[in-house]
Amino acid sequence: MTPEQLFTALTPSPHDRKPLYLQVGDRLRDIIASGALKRGDAMPPERELADRIGVSRVTIRKAFEELVGAGILSQKPGAGTFVSGQIEQPFSILQSFSEDMRARGYEPGSIWLDKHVTRTSPDEAMALGIAPTARVMRLKRIRTANGQPMAVETAVISAHYLDDPDSVGNSFYAVLRQRDLLPVRALQRIRSRLAFVHEAELLHLDTPSAILDIERRSFLPDGRVLEVTFSSYRADLYDFVAELRTAGIPE
Amino acid sequence: MTPEQLFTALTPSPHDRKPLYLQVGDRLRDIIASGALKRGDAMPPERELADRIGVSRVTIRKAFEELVGAGILSQKPGAGTFVSGQIEQPFSILQSFSEDMRARGYEPGSIWLDKHVTRTSPDEAMALGIAPTARVMRLKRIRTANGQPMAVETAVISAHYLDDPDSVGNSFYAVLRQRDLLPVRALQRIRSRLAFVHEAELLHLDTPSAILDIERRSFLPDGRVLEVTFSSYRADLYDFVAELRTAGIPE
DNA sequence: GAGTGGTCTAGACCACGTG
DNA sequence: ACGTGGTCTAGACCACTCC
Numbered sequence: 001m002t003p004e005q006l007f008t009a010l011t012p013s014p015h016d017r018k019p020l021y022l023q024v025g026d027r028l029r030d031i032i033a034s035g036a037l038k039r040g041d042a043m044p045p046e047r048e049l050a051d052r053i054g055v056s057r058v059t060i061r062k063a064f065e066e067l068v069g070a071g072i073l074s075q076k077p078g079a080g081t082f083v084s085g086q087i088e089q090p091f092s093i094l095q096s097f098s099e100d101m102r103a104r105g106y107e108p109g110s111i112w113l114d115k116h117v118t119r120t121s122p123d124e125a126m127a128l129g130i131a132p133t134a135r136v137m138r139l140k141r142i143r144t145a146n147g148q149p150m151a152v153e154t155a156v157i158s159a160h161y162l163d164d165p166d167s168v169g170n171s172f173y174a175v176l177r178q179r180d181l182l183p184v185r186a187l188q189r190i191r192s193r194l195a196f197v198h199e200a201e202l203l204h205l206d207t208p209s210a211i212l213d214i215e216r217r218s219f220l221p222d223g224r225v226l227e228v229t230f231s232s233y234r235a236d237l238y239d240f241v242a243e244l245r246t247a248g249i250p251e
Numbered sequence: 252m253t254p255e256q257l258f259t260a261l262t263p264s265p266h267d268r269k270p271l272y273l274q275v276g277d278r279l280r281d282i283i284a285s286g287a288l289k290r291g292d293a294m295p296p297e298r299e300l301a302d303r304i305g306v307s308r309v310t311i312r313k314a315f316e317e318l319v320g321a322g323i324l325s326q327k328p329g330a331g332t333f334v335s336g337q338i339e340q341p342f343s344i345l346q347s348f349s350e351d352m353r354a355r356g357y358e359p360g361s362i363w364l365d366k367h368v369t370r371t372s373p374d375e376a377m378a379l380g381i382a383p384t385a386r387v388m389r390l391k392r393i394r395t396a397n398g399q400p401m402a403v404e405t406a407v408i409s410a411h412y413l414d415d416p417d418s419v420g421n422s423f424y425a426v427l428r429q430r431d432l433l434p435v436r437a438l439q440r441i442r443s444r445l446a447f448v449h450e451a452e453l454l455h456l457d458t459p460s461a462i463l464d465i466e467r468r469s470f471l472p473d474g475r476v477l478e479v480t481f482s483s484y485r486a487d488l489y490d491f492v493a494e495l496r497t498a499g500i501p502e
Numbered sequence: 503g504a505g506t507g508g509t510c511t512a513g514a515c516c517a518c519g520t521g
Numbered sequence: 522a523c524g525t526g527g528t529c530t531a532g533a534c535c536a537c538t539c540c
Contacts, residue, residue, distance in 0.1 A: 046506080058531090076537095082473065235443035270510090307511045331525060
């Protein structure tokens with residue numbers, strides 16, 4: 001791809017109401033994903049790129065920033081900006097079971113085991129950061145992929161946020177989205193252990209079998225805990241992919 | 252903490268050669284970690300803060316940016332910037348086994364099983380992105396915590412980067428650091444399974460026992476794969492904590 | 503020395519939430 | 522209506538690499 005073609009392709013549209021840095025960044029991401037720019041290729045200097053596509057250098061830097069963070073570009077002071085190559089998709093992205101399964105090419109499903117409002121347990125109160133006397137809604141179901149049992153999942157959410165069991169259909173997250181309760185980050189603790197007998201039955205497993213246990217706490221933008229989910233996955237069918245980064249500050 | 256005290260505490264030192272936005276960001280992080288600012292507290296408006304500590308608003312925004320990304324601050328357009336509260340430490344941070352164990356309060360150790368240069372296997376060649384005929388260095392050892400076996404780990408690195416087994420003492424990463432081979436990100440795949448018999452012996456486990464399998468590929472800044480490590484942890488002693496975020500782009 | 507990314511400034515306009 | 526964060530500009534200086 002010639003520099004001229006790159007300038008044309010990256011020039012933002014005045015009709016698009018998206019921020020300039022997002023337009024430029026998204027287009028560049030697409031170009032690299034398409035293979036038109038390969039690993040090791042040098043980007044034009046920030047100043048030249050800014051001039052040619054009619055934005056300021058600060059805007060270019062902000063557009064680059066996200067791609068550098070994602071490992072798609074790398075920058076070297078005094079040298080330049082270079083393409084690192086396509087990135088494999090599986091980020092550590094917070095997604096629902098349904099999204100996760102669809103991304104893996106399975107059709108997600110659920111079998112409800114329990115769905116009601118009740119008194120919280122001490123563990124749950126601690127994890128949710130609520131009073132031990134508070135009430136919570138507990139949602140327990142078998143999660144399936146292409147009809148095959150994949151995990152047993154128990155989600156617990158403070159009744160303060162959600163207190164109508166009937167409002168929850170197959171997608172817990174859809175209800176949360178409706179109510180503007182969108183988690184922005186989550187912590188997951190991942191363990192491995194042997195399956196209990198009743199789990200083995202629910203998941204159609206022999207004994208002994210290994211279980212991948214995932215405990216997730218998801219957080220609202222202001223830092224409060226929205227919900228806690230305990231999931232037990234069939235280890236023979238599921239793996240978990242995480243992306244790690246080096247601690248931000250050099251030295 | 253009064254606004255006046257905050258302004259004083261955040262005013263960067265002219266003698267410090269660190270970038271202003273890092274000085275401000277680090278100080279603010281410390282202040283919040285110390286508890287002087289609590290969850291829900293409002294930060295002064297960006298413009299006022301910039302004025303009072305003598306930097307530009309852009310610099311304040313860049314200082315805030317990192318803390319917002321870390322979930323320590325949250326920003327709402329039209330409303331303000333607020334403290335989200337202290338963050339639990341366990342980020343998804345790329346760290347060596349030794350760092351990981353020390354962070355958990357254990358004293359790390361190693362027992363070498365194998366350390367030599369050899370022909371690569373097809374799987375390894377694929378994972379490392381090198382020719383199937385290339386040579387690699389393979390490092391296999393038992394990892395211990397307080398003297399107790401914790402994991403069996405096999406690290407594989409292209410002989411192009413490292414080809415002297417004797418150069419590797421107890422810290423693989425220390426050697427890499429010496430040679431300026433610093434990974435910036437890594438992908439981990441985490442699985443659970445039953446222990447093999449020989450593993451159970453090495454790790455002092457009964458059979459059947461569960462194993463937490465972690466495969467890590469770490470990447471250099473330019474996107475090349477530096478090394479691949481296969482680790483099998485005792486599930487009864489180890490868990491893995493990951494942090495997830497929502498996909499960056501809204502909608 | 504020329505060119506690069508890294509940092510920083512002092513403005514500006516916008517969309518939006520809050521009082 | 523006002524103040525907030527979100528975006529954007531057109532400059533500037535620095536430290537570093539080598540196009």
